[in-house]
Amino acid sequence: MRKTLLTVLMAAVLLALPAMGAATISIINNDGAGVGLNDPTVVPQVGTNPHTTLGAQRLYALQHAVGVWAAKLDSSVTIVVRASFEPLTCTATAAVLGSAGAIEVFRDFSGASFAGTWYPGALADKLFGSSISPGSDDIRARFNRDLGGANCLPGSPFYLGTDNSIPSGQVDFVAVALHELAHGLGFQTFTNGSTGALFAGFPAVWDHFLFGTSTGLTWSNMTDTQRAASAISLSQLVWNGTSVNSVAGQVLNAGPNFKLTLPASIASNNVDLGIAQFGAPLNTTGVLGEIMPVAAQPASIGNACEPLNATNVLAVNGKIALIDRGGCTFLIKVKNAQNAGAIGVVIANNAAGLLNMTGVDATVTIPSVMISQAAGNALKTALLGRSRTRSGVFARLLLDSTTPAGTDNFGRVKMYAPTTFASGSSVSHFDTTAFPNLLMEPAINVGLTQVVDLPNDLTFRLLKDIGW
Amino acid sequence: MKINWMAGLTALGLAVCLAEEPKKAAESKVKQGGQPGMVIVKTPDGGLRAPTAEEYQVLTGQGGANLRSTAAPQQEVLGGGKGVRLALDPAVTEVFSVVTKGPDGKLVMQEAVGAKAAERLVKAGAPGKDKQEAAQ
Structure with missing residues (x-):
């Protein structure tokens, strides 16, 4: 329950001040006296957090996260976050850190960019120009007040410093808060990704930008069946918003690309790759070479599973060897190709x-990647006219700045769509191939910077796409 | 160059709860304690792949169904160009952040929609590595 009106008003006024920016975000302290954000327990000062009581430290860290968002968002309507620290589900080895989300959604209001589409309350208010539902809060955010205590991941409390210097074993509260608040601001679909069913019969604004490359449709234009298939389509689910895609290369590093360069008729990017743990890492110069397949050898247990015979050595020496999966480890295949003089392996x-290829052998020094069965078949077709030593088909294996890590062949940022639907993770996050790590990947990874926009992150750009 | 593609495992980016395909998957779950949403199956030739739906269920004890309700909630038509309002059930629609600690002491965070899904993640227990760790 919300506290008394007096408490609410005081909290709103007092807590809004530090978060003033392009938008105003008010935190409603929903905790009772002596607990949560009001916990008077004296604690050591931590990081750049100046406070020495637990409640005040929590509040300061939350305000810091809210302030990051307030400085980026643009709205004439105050965004109200109802926040609390509560006992949430815990064991000795796992815990709910917190939860957040929009409290209400709206559709078909004046100012909405899409008709028949659900918007989270804070965004709806911004587009409408005033509070559509005066008196209602926009986002509820709860955090686990027992974290780090006995029976609740003991020894791993929230790190309440705001200096991004998180001690090993502690949980970065600011990162968690930034992430969860983003969901509350609209970084999620309300559509059921498992069944494809729209929420109460209408798409979320998110769905107008979620794009299936295999169908050429946004989620808002798909059937339930198409959406459910798209949600588990791996690299075939991308974001189709220009705010994100136009700047992806400014945030994401060059990504692996098996770039077909000649003949011109098949020139293309191929960024859907399995990466090898062994051999030379790809670099931005890359390895350019003619592609030649390794032919089947008599009595072989699998393509390139034995030392290559003279015919194959003649074919792949100085070339990029194309080898079929199967029969032995990837490491053996690549080593045999390298011994035959190949400069790279596909x-x-x-x-x-696709698979990433594991194995350890320091003597393997050439780069290798895996391509899909379909891409392999297409490549083999292109190689049909080859001689014993020449194919006329050239490719470069490289890290390519034109195809940043986490984007597809057309530079669109991929969204998380593993082949098994993961509730809460699938569809409503950036794909995990993005690198450096992004705030809104399904797991909060190392290396986050508390920055939600360029040059470190794409989260704010995505929110701009949906209307912020 | 900041990127470390040795590690090109970063490309898959999935945290690793490594199960061997296919028969040892269930056995591996017992060893690892399960890790919903973050499971990878190791192939005999040294590849890493995502689990099939069946393997996922065996490894994690859940089918990955989205708990978000599709039952028709109450929609309220507002006047004055305010459109239609719908109050969400936070226990069903909120995004929950869950952390699990592995045997190596490393923490891995995951997401779930709805309180029940979050509770399942907590009870499932041990995590794998995050994508950075997998890349090292």
Whole structure:
């Protein structure tokens, strides 16, 4: 329950001040006396957090996260976050850190950019120009007040400093708060990704930008069946908003690309790759070479599973070897190709999907990648006219700044769509191939910077796409 | 160059709860304690892949269904160009952040929609590595 009106008003006024920016975000302290954000327990000062009581430290860290968002967002309507620290589900080895989300959604209001579309309350208010639902809060955010205590991941409390210097074993509260608040601001769909069913019969604004590359449709234009398939389509789910995609290369590093360069008729990027743990890491110069396949050898257990015979050595020496998956480890195949003089290896999968290739052998020094079965078949077709030593098909294996890590062949940022639907993670996060790590990947990874916009992150740009 | 593609495992980016395919998957779950949403199956030739739906269920004890309700909630038509309002059930629609600690002491954070899904993640227990750790 919300506290008394007096408390609410005081909290709103007092807590809004530090968060003033392009937008005003008020925190409603929803905790009772002596607990949560009001906990008077004296604690050591931590990081750049100046306070020495637990409640005040929590509040300061939350205000810091809110302030980051307030400085970026643009709205004439105050965004109200109802916040609390409560006992949430815990064990000795796992805990709910917190939860957040929009309290209400709206559709078909004046100022909405899409008709028949759900918007989270804070965004709806911004677009409408005033509070559509005066007196209602916009976002509820709860955090686990027992974290780090006995029976609740003991020894791993929230780190309440705001200096991004998180001690090992502690949980960065600011990162968690920034992430959860983003969801509350609209970084999520309300559509059921598992079944494809729209929420109460209408798409979320998110769905107008979620794009299936296999269908060429946004989620807002798909059937339930198409949406459910798209949610587990791996690299075939991308964000189709210009605010994000136009600047992705400013945030994300160059990504791996098996770039077909000649003949011109097949020139293309291929960024859907499995990456090898062994061999030379890809770099921005890359390895350019003619592609030649390794032919089947008599009595072989699998393509390139034995030392290559003279015919194959003649074919792949100085070339990029194309090898079919199967029969032995990837490491053996690449080592045999290297011994035959190949300068790189492309493994064509023999089944659907892609694998990253593991193995350890310091003597393997050439780069290798895996391509999909379909890409392999297309490449083999292009190689049909080859001689014993020449194919006329050239490619470069490289880290390519034109295809940043976490984008597709067309530079669109990929969204998380693993082949098994993961509630809460799938569809409503950036894909994990993004690098450096982004705030809104399904897991909060190391290396985050408390920055939600360029040059470190794409989260704010995505929110701009949906209307912020 | 900040990127470390040795590690090109970063490309998949999935935290690793490594199960061997296919028969040892269930056995591995017992060893690892399960890790919903963050499971990878190791192939005999040294590849890493995402689990099938069946493997995922065996490894994690859940099917990954979205708990978000699709039952028709109460919609309220507002006047004055304010459109239609719908109050959300936070227990069903909120995004929950869950952290799990592995045997190595490393913390891995994951997300779930709805309180029940979050509770399942907590009870499932041990995590794998995050994508950075997998890359090192």
